[in-house]
Amino acid sequence: MTISVTVWNEYRHEREHDEVAELYPEGIHGAIADALREADGDTGSEFEVRTATLDEPEHGLTEDVLAETDVLTWWGHAAHDEVADEVVERVREHVLDGMGLIALHSAHYSKIFTALMGTTCSLKWREAAETERLWVVEPSHPIAAGVDEYIEVPEAEMYGERFDVPQPETLVFNSWFEGGEVFRSGCCYTRGEGRVFYFRPGHETYPVYHQPEIRQVLRNAVAWAAPGEGASSATGNSDPVEPIDTDDDRSVH
Amino acid sequence: MTISVTVWNEYRHEREHDEVAELYPEGIHGAIADALREADGDTGSEFEVRTATLDEPEHGLTEDVLAETDVLTWWGHAAHDEVADEVVERVREHVLDGMGLIALHSAHYSKIFTALMGTTCSLKWREAAETERLWVVEPSHPIAAGVDEYIEVPEAEMYGERFDVPQPETLVFNSWFEGGEVFRSGCCYTRGEGRVFYFRPGHETYPVYHQPEIRQVLRNAVAWAAPGEGASSATGNSDPVEPIDTDDDRSVH
Amino acid sequence: MTISVTVWNEYRHEREHDEVAELYPEGIHGAIADALREADGDTGSEFEVRTATLDEPEHGLTEDVLAETDVLTWWGHAAHDEVADEVVERVREHVLDGMGLIALHSAHYSKIFTALMGTTCSLKWREAAETERLWVVEPSHPIAAGVDEYIEVPEAEMYGERFDVPQPETLVFNSWFEGGEVFRSGCCYTRGEGRVFYFRPGHETYPVYHQPEIRQVLRNAVAWAAPGEGASSATGNSDPVEPIDTDDDRSVH
């Protein structure tokens, strides 16, 4: 199965700060796109990858692009507010129609993620290049395929509980931080017909997206989030399936 | 325990259509408020009830009113769009801070419910005064307390699956309709620190809110949704709990 | 991907009652095996199918057979008690180690299903050859792939709520019955590293397993329940990952 992925990135830090540009010379989207392109069929899928960034027209997320996208990955941080509401709504409609969404790291505060969650998505944070250890709590979940008991990120920004999200339908990863906190770091949701995965790791000043285990999880997550055939589904005013009296005329519609 | 409840109603049908006014002479909010006021301690709680309606200033939902409200019940149908976004956001913040919300019947399409769910909340519907039977699927749930195996509503508007909501944290009622459909008709959610219950029954042209079993469920739901003491919770930039090196200076903040 | 499936059947009704033998001349297991063998790659998987029945030695479920089984389907009804506890425990261990299990219809009362659920798995029932309509409530779920809005079974045994199971991790199908009941008829669980799906339809005196839509769901369910690669996982006494003082000698072990 070939999955069409659009890797979206705010792409500002990389252009404004040398230390970020050095870590991610092709942008964070470039690193993520590479992680998908290096797939060797390990997830049972091939990925066709394009990228899109904030400063492109319509943020690179035109109706045409989204119509051809099976899974959208989202990285944003400092410019969430600059994402046009109209584009957010367009993305949201595609997710509800089945497009997968992988929200990465600071995308917890993106307009698209908070709109789909309905909560503040607040959390605790600290930049201290500390150790994070993502323990697998659901080892049979496809997003954890090929992962060891845990993934250790040597230098991570801390995100800590209370993470204000609806409780995940499945919790795949649970993080330990050197500074004393924990965090639900791999959370699965269904919204409409779309699958949503929040994955915590990734930070502009640390080389997290170059780490092989993290790249494996990115591939797994995209493969998991891709829409399948699905069942039919209809809404709106409906005739009865069973023969019943439909003469009631009290409607005020 | 005394629970302060605000019963909100669009209150248009009752003023515009005689047949609705006849069924609900004090408005749908009046009937619901009555259902709460007739509590005899069966839920372990007393209710202090006020009402608010769309055409009041700020829809009757000022910051002061919400600050004094433990649980808000919401009935709207034809004028969802007339509810000011600013008031919706105010209500949403109160829910996330712990205020309970009971979304009733056509409130599935209210701005506040869809904002908290993140999905379209679409469904199938039909006005044919048909039989609905709400089966209890979680008999030990407090919202089902005192209910028989099922509640039969003799004349109901049909709502049918696919109901496009996130899967409920707990499904309490599951409805059968004469015309051949089913519906998840009692759905519990947590959003932020607030509890949300969607309860399907209730229609402007049928006397559903005068039915004793439905009134019992309304009381149960309000008692369930009232906030408790809760735990502390903090977000934002945080010092480590454990002694760690915090000298990392690569931040681009 | 090739999935190795063992189709287990009590296989008594077919040998003892002509009317059942006429409906299922190759046994219920034969019909289910056929449903899997007719796969045309629609689920992305091929199935390698064997069958096993109660009256074979060890009920056909030797360690060797289970070790080669990715997914086990289970149909039993009148002889649950004759299944040896030792075989049940063997099957349970394989499920917890990752083997998928599809519990069909009256298997709600099988030893293996109740052992995995921890509850009575009781329900209401009636044999009246009535209409069942399985509505899809999670249209994007792979088990519902290719299904219409609902599946209608013209002659079904009724199963009704309260179905005493732990609430499913995902509810895929929700059934309507002509006689007035509803039932959660497609329920997903994870137990250990194994996936478990309870699917309600199927009865010895009705031709349910010859119905194309039901056969499609059987294929979907088996494909969904097949184990993937998974993550590593370890238990037992463990050395610390971080350097800590381990000199505590107060253990009473």
Add this chain to the structure above:
Amino acid sequence: MTISVTVWNEYRHEREHDEVAELYPEGIHGAIADALREADGDTGSEFEVRTATLDEPEHGLTEDVLAETDVLTWWGHAAHDEVADEVVERVREHVLDGMGLIALHSAHYSKIFTALMGTTCSLKWREAAETERLWVVEPSHPIAAGVDEYIEVPEAEMYGERFDVPQPETLVFNSWFEGGEVFRSGCCYTRGEGRVFYFRPGHETYPVYHQPEIRQVLRNAVAWAAPGEGASSATGNSDPVEPIDTDDDRSVH
């Protein structure tokens, strides 16, 4: 509301090891019973407390005792196998009928808890008197009432993931350990009509059950697990609610 609690304890370590006897002179059950008795109405409930231990006749859990018990707390460690299967089954039936169960610490391996979960309930462990920090992930949950952002246990036995349980209906606490592990340390389940809470802290050689915050959680958990009025519920062969043809005579029953 007065809740009748039976505090069960294996009560062997305290009689066999001086260091345990010193910490828990009245037994672990004595410490837990004290924690409940010191309730000052903070949970809205009063507790009527009795204790029962392994070496009493029928382990102190006769039908009469269980019939009068709203919530049973369970601490066991080294003698799980000595609990009679018949008593386990009796307890299980009471839980499914509505009695609450609080499984504490090493009770993860008790017969009653594993029977209700259906899984191995295995985990990682280490006795090193290390720091545990239980972070609240669901601050509005009644079991977390009155708790700070986290509870710190200065000397704890480590339990680490992968904890092989079905995913909790609600995860209330998430633990951090000094040695580098995490653990889902407060897990809510419903089984039948009974509520089950697994609470990790507590160890025979550490004074965990004397810690005020842990005692608060014990009171909260017992109050949460107490059965309410509930709805009716029936199972078995049932007449149709709607008038249908019931002449089908193909039954092989």
